[in-house]
Amino acid sequence: METKNNRRAFLKTACAPIVFAAFGIPLLEACSSDGSDDNYGMEPTPEPSGQNPSTDGQDRVITIDLTQDMFTVLNDIGGWVNYTAENLLLLRIDAETIRAFDNACPHQGNRDGWSFADGVFTCSYHGNTYNQNCDGGLMCHSTAISGNTLTVTLG
């Protein structure tokens, strides 16, 4: 047991060429022991960028004035709009509910081919359909309505 733990500790702390040499595999490579080159000369992977709200661990909140012309369609149940500036599909469900979905089609990510009828969004690119429920395949965001203001929280 002690030998197994010693071997494990050695493998964790030794650099790769030392480990290969210990097992009889010859390598011509220098070891870096100061920890400054732990990626063995590879460029570090860049951090993701863009509007993904989860990259910084903070929710992003979008506030929408429902009296603006482009959103008046949401006054009627079944009214919907593809709010491309924020990548949202907005749909009036009932008097108290407007649902907000990410407008990226789960199939190949297209955002601009949507139509809606009978409770179903259809993407024109390949004809895939997604129902209006939050478990219908489109990414659903939480929403709240206060007066003429819709708040969408991207989390």
Ligand code: FES
């Ligand atoms: S991208 Fe929407 S169905 Fe293919």
